[in-house]
Amino acid sequence: xxxxxxxxxxxxxxxxxxxxxxxxxxxxxxxxxxxxxxxxxxxxxxxxxxxxxxxxxxxxxxxxxxxxxxxxxxxxxxxxxxxxxxxxxxxxxxxxxxxxxxxxxxxxxxxxxxxxxxxxxxxxxxxxxxxxxxxxxxxxxxxxxxxxxxxxxxxxxxxxxxxxxxxxxxxxxxx
Amino acid sequence: xxxxxxxxxxxxxxxxxxxxxxxxxxxxxxxxxxxxxxxxxxxxxxxxxxxxxxxxxxxxxxxxxxxxxxxxxxxxxxxxxxxxxxxxxxxxxxxxxxxxxxxxxxxxxxxxxxxxxxxxxxxxxxxxxxxxxxxxxxxxxxxxxxxxxxxxxxxxxxxxxxxxxxxxxxxxxxxxxxxxxxxxxxxxxxxxxxxxxxxxxxxxxxxxxxxxxxxxxxxxxxxxxxxxxxxxxxxxxxxxxxxxxxxxxxxxxxxxxxxxxxxxxxxxxxxxxxxxxxxxxxxxxxxxxxxxxxxxxxxxxxxxxxxxxxxxxxxxxxxxxxxxxxxxxxxxxxxxxxxxxxxxxxxxxxxxxxxxxxxxxxxxxxxxxxxxxxxxxxxxxxxxxxxxxxxxxxxxxxxxxxxxxxxxxxxxxxxxxxxxxxxxxxxxxxxxxxxxxxxxxxxxxxxxxxx
Numbered sequence: 001x002x003x004x005x006x007x008x009x010x011x012x013x014x015x016x017x018x019x020x021x022x023x024x025x026x027x028x029x030x031x032x033x034x035x036x037x038x039x040x041x042x043x044x045x046x047x048x049x050x051x052x053x054x055x056x057x058x059x060x061x062x063x064x065x066x067x068x069x070x071x072x073x074x075x076x077x078x079x080x081x082x083x084x085x086x087x088x089x090x091x092x093x094x095x096x097x098x099x100x101x102x103x104x105x106x107x108x109x110x111x112x113x114x115x116x117x118x119x120x121x122x123x124x125x126x127x128x129x130x131x132x133x134x135x136x137x138x139x140x141x142x143x144x145x146x147x148x149x150x151x152x153x154x155x156x157x158x159x160x161x162x163x164x165x166x167x168x169x170x171x172x173x174x175x
Numbered sequence: 176x177x178x179x180x181x182x183x184x185x186x187x188x189x190x191x192x193x194x195x196x197x198x199x200x201x202x203x204x205x206x207x208x209x210x211x212x213x214x215x216x217x218x219x220x221x222x223x224x225x226x227x228x229x230x231x232x233x234x235x236x237x238x239x240x241x242x243x244x245x246x247x248x249x250x251x252x253x254x255x256x257x258x259x260x261x262x263x264x265x266x267x268x269x270x271x272x273x274x275x276x277x278x279x280x281x282x283x284x285x286x287x288x289x290x291x292x293x294x295x296x297x298x299x300x301x302x303x304x305x306x307x308x309x310x311x312x313x314x315x316x317x318x319x320x321x322x323x324x325x326x327x328x329x330x331x332x333x334x335x336x337x338x339x340x341x342x343x344x345x346x347x348x349x350x351x352x353x354x355x356x357x358x359x360x361x362x363x364x365x366x367x368x369x370x371x372x373x374x375x376x377x378x379x380x381x382x383x384x385x386x387x388x389x390x391x392x393x394x395x396x397x398x399x400x401x402x403x404x405x406x407x408x409x410x411x412x413x414x415x416x417x418x419x420x421x422x423x424x425x426x427x428x429x430x431x432x433x434x435x436x437x438x439x440x441x442x443x444x445x446x447x448x449x450x451x452x453x454x455x456x457x458x459x460x461x462x463x464x465x466x467x468x469x470x471x472x473x474x475x476x477x478x479x480x481x482x483x484x485x486x487x488x489x490x491x492x493x494x495x496x497x498x499x500x501x502x503x504x505x506x507x508x509x510x511x512x513x514x515x516x517x518x519x520x521x522x523x524x525x526x527x528x529x530x531x532x533x534x535x536x537x538x539x540x541x542x543x544x545x546x547x548x549x550x551x552x553x554x555x556x557x558x559x560x561x562x563x564x565x566x567x568x569x570x571x572x573x574x575x576x577x578x579x580x581x582x583x584x585x586x587x588x589x590x591x592x593x594x595x596x597x598x599x600x601x602x603x604x605x606x607x608x609x610x611x612x613x614x615x616x617x618x619x620x621x622x623x624x625x626x
Contacts, residue, residue, distance in 0.1 A: 026295075026334075026336040026338075028250070028293075028376065031357070031376055033357060033358035033359075034338075034356060034357055034358045035358065036358035037300070037338070037339060037340065037341050037355065037358060038338065038339055040341070041300060041303075041339055041341075062358075064358075068358075068359075071359075071360055072341070072358065072359065072360060075341070075343065075360040075361065075530075076300070076340070076341025076342050076343050076361075077341070077342040077343065078300045078301065078341050078342035079341060079342075093520075094262045094463075094520065094521075094524050095262050095263070095463060095506065095517050095520045095521050095524070096262055096263050096419045096420055096504075096506050098516075098517070098520055099419075099420045099421055099506070099508065099509075099512060099517075100419075100420070100421070131342070132260075132262075132344065132524050132527055132528060133260060133261075133262040133263075133344070133463075133524065134301050135259040135260060135264060135265045135267070135268050135299065135301075135302070136265050136268065137262065137263050137264070137265050137417065137419035137420070137425075137504065137506070138265055138417055138418060138419040138425035138426050138427065139265075139425070140419065144301060146303075147303075148303055148304070149300075149301050149302070149303035149304060150304070151304070
């Protein structure tokens with residue numbers, strides 16, 4: 001659902017607008033709506049999620065109705081319609097990964113982070129969720145972290161612990 | 176050791192770069208096609224090769240190309256389907272990651288054959304690293320004059336762009352993919368009109384899988400007839416198989432079509448047998464949508480013939496005792512896996528991924544998921560198994576796109592071959608929560624793990 005309560009006003013930077021322009025140039029004249037999915041990825045990479053205001057501004061930029069952006073943002077699962085943890089751990093939950101222990105990994109992440117699927121840790125650093133097949137079935141269990149969608153393969157409880165520690169240190173250094 | 180056409184140079188250091196790819200003979204097909212062949216010649220070679228669509232449907236690529244409408248003054252498009260989302264399938268990710276120029280070269284030759292001056296590679300959004308790899312490869316190729324305006328001085332212009340998806344299995348269906356590329360929800364279109372007549376932006380369009388397009392390169396280099404010499408019957412050439420689940424060596428293998436399934440599973444050249452010394456219970460040979468086979472129907476068909484990795488042999492026996500080549504997503508189940516749980520998992524996937532346009536799929540996948548959840552969690556009845564059968568039958572064939580069928584087939588096959596396991600869950604609700612059913616009684620003979 002679109003989040004009205006948590007709306008976040010945004011102002012796209014000149015650099016971001018330049019990237020939008022490069023994308024629009026890939027399509028024939030009057031087909032600028034094709035740029036919608038790639039532009040939403042850029043907006044999400046910048047702000048961490050898609051606020052209503054950000055979507056309205058994308059609509060204005062592409063000269064389309066706001067509803068055309070909402071219907072796309074609500075259809076595709078990669079777009080976040082509310083804020084997430086700084087690091088969103090997305091674990092594959094589909095058959096082939098479950099054959100090699102994905103369910104245990106998800107349980108371990110839940111225990112380790114102390115939050116349920118979809119919730120954010122108190123320090124705002126982490127959230128996690130199960131996602132459908134990520135086309136990496138031979139390297140399972142796998143998880144990905146946006147916005148670069150870095151892959152972590154052949155997960156074990158130990159490697160997950162190490163990953164969480166590394167990310168926590170990284171966040172500390174950035175702070 | 177079979178011939179490798181796509182992955183021949185995969186272990187060459189730096190093969191991801193233009194320079195090394197070119198040194199290894201890359202872009203010869205572009206030179207040959209653009210300089211010495213007409214677009215129709217290229218289509219003819221692909222027809223001769225017998226290449227069948229590697230995304231899952233197995234439709235002859237050359238024939239698909241020959242259907243492309245060519246009205247005057249209307250642009251034509253080639254769109255590459257890199258939305259790889261069929262559970263069990265990870266071959267296109269592998270190809271795009273490790274040898275991206277094979278796809279770019281195939282795109283140039285194929286676009287030339289179809290008369291497209293702008294082509295798109297639609298890659299699922301989660302593959303952001305692969306999108307960057309492809310964009311870099313395109314930039315390198317352009318800098319070398321093999322892409323862009325007036326390629327190799329032939330007067331042929333081509334631009335290739337990479338488009339990210341947004342995380343939706345349905346966009347692997349070609350008309351949903353085109354909707355998505357137009358910036359819309361991935362709702363499949365009603366056919367006809369087919370994309371060959373009215374595809375992207377209403378223009379004639381061909382949509383081909385990553386591996387199909389990459390396969391055009393060796394076809395042009397060696398000729399369609401040479402390509403067709405590899406393989407058996409109408410299963411020509413090589414195919415990438417992505418093997419996962421409980422095998423010793425999961426990964427992507429390029430096989431000559433015709434390798435026996437048993438060899439593929441147990442030979443050290445491929446999967447190396449079942450992991451952890453377990454026994455084989457079941458196989459999903461071509462991605463989660465194809466019918467699951469119990470152990471006794473994997474190595475041999477119902478008539479006792481060796482089952483081969485070909486479109487025909489995998490389908491031998493129809494859905495009663497056979498399966499499909501599909502996308503080459505090869506998922507192996509060991510004796511500890513629960514068929515009911517896996518069927519529930521797959522069905523949850525299809526319910527999650529249904530676009531919601533057609534009631535039988537939108538509602539039916541949800542009902543099946545709920546009923547399977549009940550059975551898996553020891554709350555089911557025998558009537559529920561019959562109910563499942565009834566629902567899947569009412570989904571199959573009654574939807575705009577094949578997602579409905581893809582959701583129905585795994586449920587039908589699981590009940591057809593493993594009904595005893597479903598009944599055991601119903602009749603032993605407590606026991607089924609604490610242990611797995613194990614091997615089905617008829618899943619024999621089972622080859623022991625090679626020592």
